[in-house]
Amino acid sequence: MKGKERKTGLVFFPAFDWAISSTHPEREERLLYTQDQVFEEGLLDLENIVEFKPGLATKADVDRVHICVPDVSHVTTESHMISAGGAITAAEKVLEGEVDNAFALVRPPGHHAMRVVHGARGFCNINIEAVMIEHIRRKYGHRRIAIVDTDCHHGDGTQDIFWHDPDTLFISLHQDGRTLYPGSGFPEEFGGPNALGTTLNIPLPPRTSEEGFLYVLDNLILPILDDFKPDLVINSAGQDNHYTDPITDMQFTAQGYARLNDRLSPHIAVLEGGYSVETALPYINVGIILAMAGLDYSHVREPDYDPERIRQSADITRYIEKLSEGIYGLWKRRDEEKSKLRRDGEFARRSRGIFYDTDHISEEQTELVRICDDCGGLITIDSRADHSTRIFAVVIPGRSCPACRKKGEEIYETRSRKDGPYDHIYLQDRDRDIYMTK
Amino acid sequence: MILGIDVGGTHTDAVLLDSRFDVVEWAKVLTNPDNLIDSFREAASRVLNGKNLTKLERIVLSTTMSTNAIVQNKVDRVGMILAGGPGLAPEALHVDGDTHFVSGYMSHRGIEAAAVDESEVLEAAGRLKASGIRHGGIVGKFSTRNPGLELKIGNLIEKDFDHLSFGHRMSGNLNYPRRIATTYLNAAIWSVYNRFVDNLLRFVGELGVTAPVYILKADGGTSEIRQSAKYPVGTILSGPAASIMGILSLTGGKEDAVALDIGGTTTDIALFADGVPLLEPFGVTIAGRRTLVRGLKTRSIGVGGDSRVRWEKGELRIGPEREGPARAFGGPFPTPTDAMIVLGLTAMGNREKALEAMAELAEEGKTSPGEMARIVYEKACEIISGAVRELLEEVNNKPVYTIHEILEGKIITPKVLFTVGGPAEAMAPRIGEHLGCPSRLPEHAMVANAVGAALARTTAEITLLADTEKKTLTIVEEGLQQDIPGRFSRDDALFICRERLLERALKMGAREADLVMEIIEDQVFNMVRGFYTTGKNIRIKAQIKPGLIARGQEGAP
Secondary structure (H helix, E strand, O other): OOOOOOOEEEEEEOOOOOOOOOOOOOOHHHHHHHHHHHHHOOHHHOOOEEEEOOOOOOHHHHHOOOEEOOOHHHHOOHHHHHHHHHHHHHHHHHHOOOOOEEEEEEOOOOOOOOOEEOOOEOOEOOOHHHHHHHHHHHHHOOOOEEEEEOOOOOOHHHHHHHOOOOOEEEEEEEEOOOOOOOOOOOOOOOOOOOOOOOEEEEEEOOOOEHHHHHHHHHHHHHHHHHHHOOOEEEEEEOOOOEOOOOOOOOEEOHHHHHHHHHHHOOOEEEEOOOOOOOOOHHHHHHHHHHHHOOOOOOOOOOOOOOOOOOOOOHHHHHHHHHHHHHHHHHHHOHHHHHHHHOOOOOEEEEEEEEEEOOOOEEEEEEEEEEOOOOOOOOEEEEEEEOOOOEEEEEEEOOOOOHHHHHHHHHHHHHOOOOOOOOOEEEEEEOOOOEEEEO | OEEEEEEOOOEEEEEEEOOOOOEEEEEEEEOOOOOHHHHHHHHHHHHHOOOOHHHOOEEEEEEOHHHHHHHOOOOOOEEEEEEOOOOOOHHHOOOOOOEEEOOOEEOOOOOEEEOOOHHHHHHHHHHHHHOOOOEEEEEEOOOOOOOHHHHHHHHHHHHHOOEEEEHHHOOOOOOHHHHHHHHHHHHHOHHHHHHHHHHHHHHHHHHOOOOOEEEEOOOOOEEEHHHHOOOHHHHOOHHHHHHHHHHHHHHOOOOOEEEEEEOOOOEEEEEEEOOEEOEOOOOOEEOOEEOOOOOEOEEEEOOOOOOOEEEEOOEEEEOOOOOOOOHHHOOOOOOHHHHHHHOOOOOOOOHHHHHHHHHHHHHHHOOOHHHHHHHHHHHHHHHHHHHHHHHHHHHHOOOOOOHHHHHHOOOOOOOEEEEEOOOHHHHHHHHHHHHOOOEEOOOOHHHHHHHHHHHEOEOEEEEEEEEOOOOEEEEHHHOEEEEOOOOOOHHHHHHHHHHHHHHHHHHOOOOHHHOOEEEEEEEEEEEEEOOEEEEEEEEEEEEEOOOEOOOOOOOOO
């Protein structure tokens, strides 16, 4: 069970003075027992585990990823900037070579935060992984990045942000959206027309256990990562697949999480959800930290662990095998599917209603992406929230082609608040790292 | 009058202070490593000679006794019984062959997750007894949350041992591997320390002194010596603590400061925040073992006046080896002290020899001996200031767990540099320049440790944990566990915590006037299960922080 020892960075920020509300799952108590367990096991004294204080993300870090309405300070608190800053610190320690890998054990989480942010959804305001990824791309130039989201909920925010980005492979495995928030994340959600195949969804049936998760990892995720050949692998390490989680219905375990992390071997792991604060998180986190550090995690288990009680049924096993086969086939056919998807017209349209369950906001959004083979494609967004703010945003992608850039600049130039229905107009130039509003 | 004595590795210093805390007598004798009581006696008799012993208010001692016993491994064999349950692999714990792992463990909430297997414990104890082991240590994971399991094991096996050390009594802090190391050390030095205390008190009695005797602990606070014998591991690193308290007592600083003890082999660095010496957050490290012993934060680097200086692959290296005294004092190799002699920064030693040492280095450095001396001196000052900056950075970037602390946390910015030790006078101004603060050399620096011991106040710390869902309260350092009502509040917790800390400190020999209490941790967590609040998790830690006793009390009845 003991692999090669690695030097692991840990950014631990439990935000003991921050909660969405006093009885909300995202409350002060959430990482209290995790802290207790990590301290008691003496993990911070191990020679190859180093703890770092989180930095603060800047407004520019957030503007590089999100269109915050009306601006960053209205939709975030310090806690979000520290949480995203913690993820950035973890990534920087890896990319500067101070450690081999790092775990940002921070809260609040971020993977339900989409590109446009009118408020909080799924306990998330800003997408801390996306903010981290674009920060390190800007600073270190890593192009190909893979995110494996192992939270029990579909990482719909991360999916939205990287939907048109062919350089970011986003794989989410989660409890089937027909049985859990946010209700999305089906295999058909496969990426935008310029980036088909770099979004992959693996909806698992309720009561999937260790066996099912590890099967998907070995037979689907790892082969796809082998094909994609990312420079960096990031794990959105949600911990709510645990058999004691109060808001989900899966049968995963601390041992399972540790093994998954060991085999996936991410460069950076970032905590997402996980609300079984007392009976799951302390053990899962100890397991993940030991696995990342290449130390023996075989003795980590929950006090009430009983593999027989949580074994998945044969039906579930068969279902998952079939599902994996189907998705792997889809991945292999991604280029054919992409050409089929391309129809006439310069732009492809996506219109959606987005609900912010945490802040009770409904958003109507129409997104246009320029069909482009030379870059991720110019994006324009028309978004209206039911508290009646309407915005228009132009997003020029990273490494944009001259045509998309020219078009984007033109559109931004010609739009004006005076003659339109918009309260705010934004230009996010990801290639030149410029953010403007009018 | 107060008698302060520091029994150090080389010298034993004694000071006698009057009621205004002025040094009226002092003495320095060579330590007899084979009989520390002898050294104590010799130093004490020099300063007490002809004095009226009835005026003696207290005797405070700092000693390397415990440290030496550990470092030189002059300790008893200890049978360890560990109940850790799942988690880190047992192989990752640094334990020896006299360790037995038994079933049973507590969860982080202090709930018994698995019970003790009595026959297993008895068998382990039987094996330890059969191999002639008389000292035992019992440590459970999360025993600070609920000592029940350790106590149960203790009840089963106490008849088999002369002494048992319990993990939960060592500290309220979490850290199972450190708890094991601390408990082991406590049991290992138990007999040697208790014998030392008996002998010392017998000698003091023979002198006709009735004043209480205290010992300086690693945290720079004192404890009445009989009380300290219950927890001997607390007296490790008494010497370095004395040095830091000495600087504090000789300067009386109230600001952020750096203290340097520049010796022959090493330089010890300590920091003060608003005049209070910093503590190690989890516990001190001794002989490579990380412990839960509350202690002052020090950083030792291998550069001192007698460090060997040499060229290595074109790089000038200073230390960490010390191969003997400086060349100017007959030593084998060039040292920073030789450089300082050549530069005229100190008048001691043989200047010819020092110059010769610098000339040797200058040849490879392709420069003049004078210039070489300047380079060596500069480099030594730079290494020391670099280490100070590194320590400051580390302390100022210590991870914190609340938004408040991230945004408003205290940043230490030293306003003054205090230095003691042989090369201090020559090096302090330059190091001060590097650090951007003025340097000061305290008066009576020769006997700083003894003065520090004499004037240190009694310190104590307790950790209260109240869980209103479980309806229990634990103050583990006191072995206290009691039931509480569901409506128990933070105010109730603070009240009990203060009361218990006061009792503990008085029992350890504190004077009322010195009881400066401080709440160092104060957290209340709403416990929610399902979607309802089921209780509160209240965590309070209170201390009497390290500092000096109040003036003007001496001689009062």
